[in-house]
Amino acid sequence: MPKRVPAIPDDILRREVGHLADDVLLLPVQVTLLTGLSVGQLKERLRTRPPQPPHPEPRERPREALWYSLGEVRRFRAHRIERAAMNAELAKLGFRAGFAMWLNNGTAQSDPWPFALVGPHKRPVDAWATIRGEVVMGRGDRISWLTLPEYLDARQKAALAQQRAEDRVKAIGTAKARAKRSLTGTDFSARARKRARP
Structure with missing residues (x-):
């Protein structure tokens, strides 16, 4: 199988991530750069019922490789930050x-x-x-x-x-x-x- 070519190079993704549009498509390897999750963890999150975010883009054919949108990765990161803040607040309230x-x-x-x-x-x-x-x-x-x-x-x-x-x-x-x-x-x-x- 030929090597997949990213829609946007990694160096531009790292440098311009805050300025890129939500619909920019990313390879799973690029998602790992932004989320800290491994490719294996991404696959595992898709296998759970219901699947856990970040969710890949819908595919036309099941055999096609996965792509993730930058917007989905941003939502996932925002959710994790929000959850960490909520857990910190709960810990303050005694739900540690x-x-x-x-x-x-x-x-x-x-x-x-x-x-x-x-x-x-x-x-x-x-x-x-x-x-x-x-x-x-x-x-x-x-x-x-x-x-x-x-x-x-x-x-x-x-x-x-x-x-x-x-x-x-x-x-x-x-x-x-x-x-x-x-x-x-x-x-x-x-x-x-x-x-x-x-």
Whole structure:
């Protein structure tokens, strides 16, 4: 396979990055210069579901090599800077330990933690996971501060509600299958009686 030629040379990219248009296309190797991510990390971020930024440009054919726009790289860098600032602010407010630490060391008297109550069953998830984009919130979902016992109770209620919903779906499927079999059986016996008549 021939070596890919960049749309813009590396030295110009480094020197003029602040003055170039967002639609300038970059090779993955050039993206590594601007983001600090390796080519392997870029590939890994594309394999996750959903894919993590920076996102490549859409391709016409799947076999064509990837290109990234400079605008996408700028958005990715801005997001990382914003996230680092948010994490620093959270650390100042006392959220240094994180959700896992709160969950592992929490007691009935622990301070409450912010949760997003997501989905039809209101499953509690760490609110910071929704802010980071790891969990998607719907329009009707809300944030609530829960103590450890309240969180565990909400998780159990959500799990039971989900199990009941799954059981209902199975029961409806079974009922439909039985109704279909009984209708098919009735039609068959009616045909058999017609054939048996002289």
